Amino acid sequence: MPSVWVTRRNGETKAVECRSGKSLMLGLKTSGIGEIAAICGGCASCGTCHVYVADAWLDRLPPMQSDEDTILAFSDWRQPNSRLSCQIQVIDRLDGLAVTVASED
Numbered sequence: 001m002p003s004v005w006v007t008r009r010n011g012e013t014k015a016v017e018c019r020s021g022k023s024l025m026l027g028l029k030t031s032g033i034g035e036i037a038a039i040c041g042g043c044a045s046c047g048t049c050h051v052y053v054a055d056a057w058l059d060r061l062p063p064m065q066s067d068e069d070t071i072l073a074f075s076d077w078r079q080p081n082s083r084l085s086c087q088i089q090v091i092d093r094l095d096g097l098a099v100t101v102a103s104e105d
């Protein structure tokens, strides 16, 4: 299983294992990253799975789709490296991906 480095809102950074083929959001939630509320269940409509992707990984992710872009536009905390973790499918070549949980809107 690919490992993902996640920095939580309290500043703690830890590696979590995420099942390949599932969303990053699911991997984070099942690893106990409680800040990832994901109240819409992963359909890109709530924005509560917002993360910042480390710059070195941005180009290795699939491009953002318009629905993801629309939801992120509502966030006060959007940055150029913002993504919705529910829209990132974990695959083996993302082993070592580093993300930071965004502040809560």
Ligand code: FES
Residues within 6 Å of the ligand: 025, 037, 038, 039, 040, 041, 042, 043, 044, 045, 046, 047, 048, 049, 050, 071, 084, 085, 086, 087
């Ligand atoms: S879980 Fe709702 S937008 Fe990602």
